[in-house]
Amino acid sequence: xxxxxxxxxxxxxxxxxxxxAARARLDRxxxxxxxxxxxxxxxxxxxxPPTPRLAVESYWxxxxxxxxxxxxxxxxxxxxxxxxxxxxxxxxxxxxxxxxVPPAPFRERAFARGKxxxxxxxxxxxxxxxxxxxxxxxxxxxxxxxxAACVAAWKLWNAASDHVRILKARQRHRCAETGKRxxxxxxxxxxxxxxxxxxxxxxxxxxxxxxxxxxxxxxxVNRTAHAGKCALEAGERASHRRAxx
Ligand SMILES: [Zn+2]
Numbered sequence: 001x002x003x004x005x006x007x008x009x010x011x012x013x014x015x016x017x018x019x020x021a022a023r024a025r026l027d028r029x030x031x032x033x034x035x036x037x038x039x040x041x042x043x044x045x046x047x048x049p050p051t052p053r054l055a056v057e058s059y060w061x062x063x064x065x066x067x068x069x070x071x072x073x074x075x076x077x078x079x080x081x082x083x084x085x086x087x088x089x090x091x092x093x094x095x096x097x098x099x100x101v102p103p104a105p106f107r108e109r110a111f112a113r114g115k116x117x118x119x120x121x122x123x124x125x126x127x128x129x130x131x132x133x134x135x136x137x138x139x140x141x142x143x144x145x146x147x148a149a150c151v152a153a154w155k156l157w158n159a160a161s162d163h164v165r166i167l168k169a170r171q172r173h174r175c176a177e178t179g180k181r182x183x184x185x186x187x188x189x190x191x192x193x194x195x196x197x198x199x200x201x202x203x204x205x206x207x208x209x210x211x212x213x214x215x216x217x218x219x220x221v222n223r224t225a226h227a228g229k230c231a232l233e234a235g236e237r238a239s240h241r242r243a244x245x
Contacts, residue, residue: 015047022050031127033134035059053148056128060152064163065170068214071121071153074131076207078122081111086202086209099198102157102213105206116140120150157213160188167220176219177229187226191217193233199240 026042029051041062042048042055049055060067086103089095094108105111106122117140118125124140126133129148156163164186173182176189190212192201197212211217221229 019048022048025050053128056148060149064152067149067152071150072210074121074123080206081105116142118147175222177221177225185223186220189221
């Protein structure tokens with residue numbers, strides 16, 4: 001065998017064949033107008049998304065920090081719905097079960113904006129879950145209930161630990177509490193703990209509230225520093241409970 005002869009592994013042959021088929025499918029389904037950033041992203045993926053819809057989802061999954069900013073920006077456009085306050089309660093009513101779930105007025109039956117509107121941010125949804133009417137449709141896509149960006153943001157808000165890698169990189173791998181190098185076991189933390197958001201900030205305008213689940217309030221800290229912060233918070237909660245009548 002020659003020194004530079006590289007045997008094609010079964011896996012890479014499979015991937016190549018799969019990507020050729022996926023590219024053909026994507027090309028067939030791709031409309032004339034499509035966000036160029038999303039297309040560029042799709043074509044660079046090791047496993048090419050075979051539909052425009054999957055290309056959009058893949059884009060926001062990778063650019064989750066951008067999705068977070070966008071979702072909060074769209075929420076700011078909607079504003080706090082008239083008469084809405086953050087309440088905890090029954091899931092059937094669309095209410096969050098506890099203060100760890102970000103408030104979502106447009107998921108509540110009383111405030112839902114109906115088909116074609118995003119239940120996270122309240123704004124109209126267009127083709128492929130996009131947030132801008134690039135196609136000049138003039139009306140939202142009535143089959144859609146989410147923006148692809150808002151789905152990615154919602155996942156970040158509810159399970160920030162799943163995104164520890166990207167959050168670490170954003171801090172240049174430095175612990176937000178101590179400034180030391182982040183270790184492999186570092187953990188995601190809410191700078192302002194969510195119980196305090198509920199206790200002290202729950203009357204803030206809804207789009208501002210969302211910031212407590214998003215980037216402005218997320219940090220990665222080393223485990224020992226995190227344990228110390230959690231212990232302080234637990235003590236603070238206990239003394240607050242004791243002080244209650
Ligand atoms: Zn949305």
